Amino acid sequence: MRTTYRGLAAALALTPLLAGCFVSGEGGSDADGAAGSAGRLRVALAVPPVQALSPYSNDATVLSKLSVAEGLTALDKDGAAAPALAKSWTRKNATTWTFELRKATFQDGTEVTAESVVNALDHANEAKTKPRVLSDVTLTAHADDTDTVTISTKTTDPVLPLRLASPALGILSPKAYAKDGTVSPVGTGTGPFEITRLTGKTKATLARFDAYWGGKAKASGIDVTWIAEGTARANALRSGDVDIAEWIPTAQAKLLDKDTRHEVPSVRTDSLVLNTGSGLFTDTALRAAARQAVDGSALVDSVFGGYADPAQGLFGPAVSWAADKRVEVTGRAKAATTAQVTSKTKGRTLRLASYTNRAELPEAATVLQQQLEKAGFTVKQDVREYTQMEADLLAGKYDALVFSRVTLLDTGDAVAYLASDYTSDGVYNIAGLKDSEVDQAIKSAAEEGDPARRQQKVMRAEAEILRTDAVVPLVHEKVVQGIGTDVEGVLLDPRERSLIDVDTRVK
Amino acid sequence: MSVTLGGADTRPVQWRAGAGRVVAGTVLLTAVALLPWLSGTDAALTVLRARSADQDPTPAQLAAVREQLNLDEGPFTHMAHWLGGLPRGDAGISWVSGEPVLPQVTSAFAVSFTLMLGALVVTIAVAALVCARTLHLGSRRRLGHARAGTGAAVLAALPKFLLASLLATVCGVWLDWFPSSGWEGPGAMVLPALALGVPSGAMIGGLLDHSLPAAFNEPWARTWHAFGFSPGHIARHALRRTLSGVLPQLLPTVVALVGGAVAVEKIFNIPGLGRLALDAAIAQDLPPLQTATLVLVLLGVAAGLLIQALRRALLGPALRDGALPALHPPALPRRRSTLWVAGFCAVALLTLVVAGLLRDPLHVDTTARLLSPSGAHPLGTDSLGRDLLARLGHGALRTAGVALAVTAVSMVIGLLLGMAAQVGAGLTEVVSTLPAVIAGLLTTAVTGPSVWGAACAVCLVGWSPYAAQTAALLEQERASGHMLASISFGADRWYLLRHHLLPAVLPSVVRNALLRLPTAVLVLASLGFLGLGEQPPTPEWGRLLSENQPYVELAPWTVLGPAGALVLLSVLAVSGTALGRSGARRRTPGRETRLRGSS
Numbered sequence A: 001m002r003t004t005y006r007g008l009a010a011a012l013a014l015t016p017l018l019a020g021c022f023v024s025g026e027g028g029s030d031a032d033g034a035a036g037s038a039g040r041l042r043v044a045l046a047v048p049p050v051q052a053l054s055p056y057s058n059d060a061t062v063l064s065k066l067s068v069a070e071g072l073t074a075l076d077k078d079g080a081a082a083p084a085l086a087k088s089w090t091r092k093n094a095t096t097w098t099f100e101l102r103k104a105t106f107q108d109g110t111e112v113t114a115e116s117v118v119n120a121l122d123h124a125n126e127a128k129t130k131p132r133v134l135s136d137v138t139l140t141a142h143a144d145d146t147d148t149v150t151i152s153t154k155t156t157d158p159v160l161p162l163r164l165a166s167p168a169l170g171i172l173s174p175k176a177y178a179k180d181g182t183v184s185p186v187g188t189g190t191g192p193f194e195i196t197r198l199t200g201k202t203k204a205t206l207a208r209f210d211a212y213w214g215g216k217a218k219a220s221g222i223d224v225t226w227i228a229e230g231t232a233r234a235n236a237l238r239s240g241d242v243d244i245a246e247w248i249p250t251a252q253a254k255l256l257d258k259d260t261r262h263e264v265p266s267v268r269t270d271s272l273v274l275n276t277g278s279g280l281f282t283d284t285a286l287r288a289a290a291r292q293a294v295d296g297s298a299l300v301d302s303v304f305g306g307y308a309d310p311a312q313g314l315f316g317p318a319v320s321w322a323a324d325k326r327v328e329v330t331g332r333a334k335a336a337t338t339a340q341v342t343s344k345t346k347g348r349t350l351r352l353a354s355y356t357n358r359a360e361l362p363e364a365a366t367v368l369q370q371q372l373e374k375a376g377f378t379v380k381q382d383v384r385e386y387t388q389m390e391a392d393l394l395a396g397k398y399d400a401l402v403f404s405r406v407t408l409l410d411t412g413d414a415v416a417y418l419a420s421d422y423t424s425d426g427v428y429n430i431a432g433l434k435d436s437e438v439d440q441a442i443k444s445a446a447e448e449g450d451p452a453r454r455q456q457k458v459m460r461a462e463a464e465i466l467r468t469d470a471v472v473p474l475v476h477e478k479v480v481q482g483i484g485t486d487v488e489g490v491l492l493d494p495r496e497r498s499l500i501d502v503d504t505r506v507k
Numbered sequence B: 001m002s003v004t005l006g007g008a009d010t011r012p013v014q015w016r017a018g019a020g021r022v023v024a025g026t027v028l029l030t031a032v033a034l035l036p037w038l039s040g041t042d043a044a045l046t047v048l049r050a051r052s053a054d055q056d057p058t059p060a061q062l063a064a065v066r067e068q069l070n071l072d073e074g075p076f077t078h079m080a081h082w083l084g085g086l087p088r089g090d091a092g093i094s095w096v097s098g099e100p101v102l103p104q105v106t107s108a109f110a111v112s113f114t115l116m117l118g119a120l121v122v123t124i125a126v127a128a129l130v131c132a133r134t135l136h137l138g139s140r141r142r143l144g145h146a147r148a149g150t151g152a153a154v155l156a157a158l159p160k161f162l163l164a165s166l167l168a169t170v171c172g173v174w175l176d177w178f179p180s181s182g183w184e185g186p187g188a189m190v191l192p193a194l195a196l197g198v199p200s201g202a203m204i205g206g207l208l209d210h211s212l213p214a215a216f217n218e219p220w221a222r223t224w225h226a227f228g229f230s231p232g233h234i235a236r237h238a239l240r241r242t243l244s245g246v247l248p249q250l251l252p253t254v255v256a257l258v259g260g261a262v263a264v265e266k267i268f269n270i271p272g273l274g275r276l277a278l279d280a281a282i283a284q285d286l287p288p289l290q291t292a293t294l295v296l297v298l299l300g301v302a303a304g305l306l307i308q309a310l311r312r313a314l315l316g317p318a319l320r321d322g323a324l325p326a327l328h329p330p331a332l333p334r335r336r337s338t339l340w341v342a343g344f345c346a347v348a349l350l351t352l353v354v355a356g357l358l359r360d361p362l363h364v365d366t367t368a369r370l371l372s373p374s375g376a377h378p379l380g381t382d383s384l385g386r387d388l389l390a391r392l393g394h395g396a397l398r399t400a401g402v403a404l405a406v407t408a409v410s411m412v413i414g415l416l417l418g419m420a421a422q423v424g425a426g427l428t429e430v431v432s433t434l435p436a437v438i439a440g441l442l443t444t445a446v447t448g449p450s451v452w453g454a455a456c457a458v459c460l461v462g463w464s465p466y467a468a469q470t471a472a473l474l475e476q477e478r479a480s481g482h483m484l485a486s487i488s489f490g491a492d493r494w495y496l497l498r499h500h501l502l503p504a505v506l507p508s509v510v511r512n513a514l515l516r517l518p519t520a521v522l523v524l525a526s527l528g529f530l531g532l533g534e535q536p537p538t539p540e541w542g543r544l545l546s547e548n549q550p551y552v553e554l555a556p557w558t559v560l561g562p563a564g565a566l567v568l569l570s571v572l573a574v575s576g577t578a579l580g581r582s583g584a585r586r587r588t589p590g591r592e593t594r595l596r597g598s599s
Helices: A002-021 A027-037 A060-065 A114-126 A160-164 A230-238 A284-293 A338-345 A360-374 A386-394 A414-422 A436-447 A451-467 B011-039 B043-051 B059-069 B075-088 B101-139 B150-156 B160-174 B186-216 B219-227 B231-255 B262-267 B273-282 B286-315 B317-321 B336-357 B388-419 B421-432 B436-447 B453-462 B464-478 B481-488 B493-515 B517-526 B541-551 B557-587
Strands: A040-045 A073-075 A081-083 A086-093 A096-101 A139-145 A148-153 A193-199 A203-208 A221-226 A261-274 A308-310 A349-355 A378-384 A400-406 A471-483
Touching: A040 A230, A073 A160, A081 A086, A081 A160, A096 A114, A096 A160, A114 A139, A114 A148, A148 A160, A230 A471, A230 B160, A230 B262, A261 A284, A261 A360, A284 A338, A284 A360, A349 A360, A349 A386, A360 A378, A360 A400, A378 A386, A386 B043, A400 A414, A414 A436, A414 A451, A436 A451, A451 A471, B011 B075, B011 B286, B011 B421, B011 B436, B043 B059, B043 B273, B075 B286, B101 B150, B101 B186, B101 B231, B101 B273, B101 B286, B150 B186, B150 B493, B150 B557, B160 B186, B160 B262, B160 B541, B186 B231, B186 B262, B186 B493, B219 B231, B231 B286, B231 B421, B231 B464, B262 B273, B273 B286, B273 B436, B286 B421, B336 B388, B336 B557, B388 B421, B388 B453, B388 B464, B388 B493, B388 B517, B388 B541, B388 B557, B421 B464, B436 B453, B436 B517, B453 B464, B453 B517, B464 B493, B481 B493, B493 B517, B493 B557, B517 B541, B517 B557, B541 B557
Parallel strands: A040 A221, A349 A378, A349 A400
Antiparallel strands: A073 A081, A086 A096, A096 A148, A139 A148, A193 A203, A203 A221, A261 A400, A261 A471, A308 A471
């Protein structure tokens, strides 16, 4: 018996020894403690870093959300290019642009020069897996003098200034780029906040960068915690552990105090994508029947708990210009009646896919299943983790997919999304759409240089796509951001690119 | 599968057990190393997706990833490379992040191990509480009635993730006693350790409570009592006698939490090994996945050896010399209340099922979402306005059926492997700490998404508690005097198996299996995201719990119904078999004496 006691005692004695294994509360926040909360912002972000905050990965948005790195340009409220590190730019000819740099310093103390900008862009261009924003363009940057950069593209690129606002093309100091291809934004950005420490995938500490060209930030620093689980993020805000918690799941939103709950229309549209390439929905009448059967507005107050807008098209209210320029859809196929659906499907089941990564989608799929069954379809669901089914989706193994898609990709330009998802040779064409008129419409939008006319053409392409019934928009999502009542100046950005800037502060 | 008798020569046994460990570990690591090639899902695609969610999967991008990771070299080159680095303390670099794997895995392991120790403390405390009454009465020879163990069954049936959600909300947010998430100090450990430890403790305690009366029934206990030894002294020795049979359960129940507590790690945002392994597995990021698996294998083996040493120390020379008296439970009368409890659970479940079957479990009514219980919806509605009573009723048969089948298969495998002591021991240790998710991924890789996949995956790992228990009990039984007597009378193996070994092992293993029934339901449902098991909207209790988990606070009835049903099922199973056993024993009056002997 003695031995057991000793064994137990030894096991218990190990516990304090292992206390070293806790995530060390980074010196700053503990030492400053109460003092630190004066001025420091505590933020809970949703997506843990995958590549140590490399701008060429998912993590790029973290750098822009926390104002760590900046590009040559930025996007303004309406989604137009605004000056950032470049104070102005001119288009020399179809493929050449020059950018005038402002006087700015990197967080490591070195000056931002044309050379360093060229160096940063070159590295992005040569990254082993090219950032999404450069996938359809090849940039060549050249330093004219210390504060002028000329950028030329192989083919005409009317949206180059928008592209350069992408967080993946943030300009970091030469020190950031290691020989082995990794990029570290720790202490190498130009923004008002400087990452001083990154603890694995759980925490990061940011300090104010006092030499920021746009003036000193009002907050003295940021303590970031990554909390992947939405409920836990909501809990962290409710218990006062953080001041800001992004992406509160719709199921939790009601639990937040009203004045901490802020909704933002998002550029995310949820839709039902129908597989036009193979299976049931090669039949246009069946597609039309599905479109008529499906009612996305039923999802708004139920599945999304009111945090969504009924779909108006592919582009929702977060794309400010879309509503005014919307083109009416004409020439749609006639929907099959319930009896026709039954005879046409001949007992074949409709394989309806959705994925678990976004909690609302499986619920939406179940509602849609009932709607489709009413229209005469026999439906079988397949719900999995997204990566477990992506290959099958791209191979066209499903008839329909409940899909949540960002409509303005990191270019901030709507054409990129349309081109990858709906053109015959689009790499993300889950609908398997091959329609020459759609291709034509998207191509013509891609070539248009004038912003207003480009938007008009995008909306024409939207109408062409909707005509084919390859996609049935359901809702435009809203994002709920949890913001403590003692914080002000948090940016509510539909593109989910910015969150904290120089003016954000604790009251 | 040889049934060894007696502990005559231990050296070859140890040698074989060692070989068993090495073989099992090697097979597992090889299977993991082959995962991307077995699954047929391009690792380049999953890695690209993990790095960047918006990235277009163009052939050029995929080729770049493939080239960067040297995927074309095939699994064996990779495995050799990884193994070659290990002696230098280099476990490779993560395919997704490009960072060295070893520091990540060690820090995650340290976190999970600390949490596991916390859970162990809670487990011991809860187990002590569960069997305190039996210990108290037994040591004073006042055990008049056998306990059905319904209390332990209730606690053991509580889903850990539900307990975690509840604790985080109540103690973390409402009362603000402890941090609701994070891992920044010992305070952050309390809630997750409770969520993990309470059900585990109830399970261990339930098993102890079940075997304690047998220890008090042994001749020495009676003698000591007659000689006036203190109750505490008798209790300690009875514990020592029974603990050796229950200790091996700590391996699959508590030590396995190092890699198997993903749900709780997520809810409390703990950067543990379970989440690391899961993320790596989903991204098919081999180096971290392999390293995590290796760490878990080593942990399993180390913990297995430690537990074995503890058992040897507890039982001492008696085990070696074949001088252990056999543990046989006394024929104690059942309390009437057990009958009532079993009857109540049976009637309640039956009502639930019949009432539920008369309703439509699939009808979605988005205007009637999250309605609290009322006349129209006796158990309320879920987030899509479906009637919860209907979903429970329609899910009952499938849930109970599959869970029982899986448990039965696991039990049989466990019994067989537990009997093959030497080979089984290594295998059991290796499998005990393997998270079900990894078994699930390996199953999907081979079978593809399928309805039966979940059951297969659970059977693949679910047998380890039973094997560990069988092996431990058999070892004691083989060392008992009456076995020696039987052998000397010329009994053959089959006779020994039927008349001594199985009767000694079966009741405890069945009890264990019944206590684990709810866990099987939950694990089956937890593999749904891999495409294993019934697809939604099929009602199934495990799914009901997991799909309603986000609404715990907003609409508690959405989880109370399914959780209550699970508790009913578990209590019914435990008390029902208790009744059945005592009934059977009453028909064949045993050799045991009543415990009230000396008074």
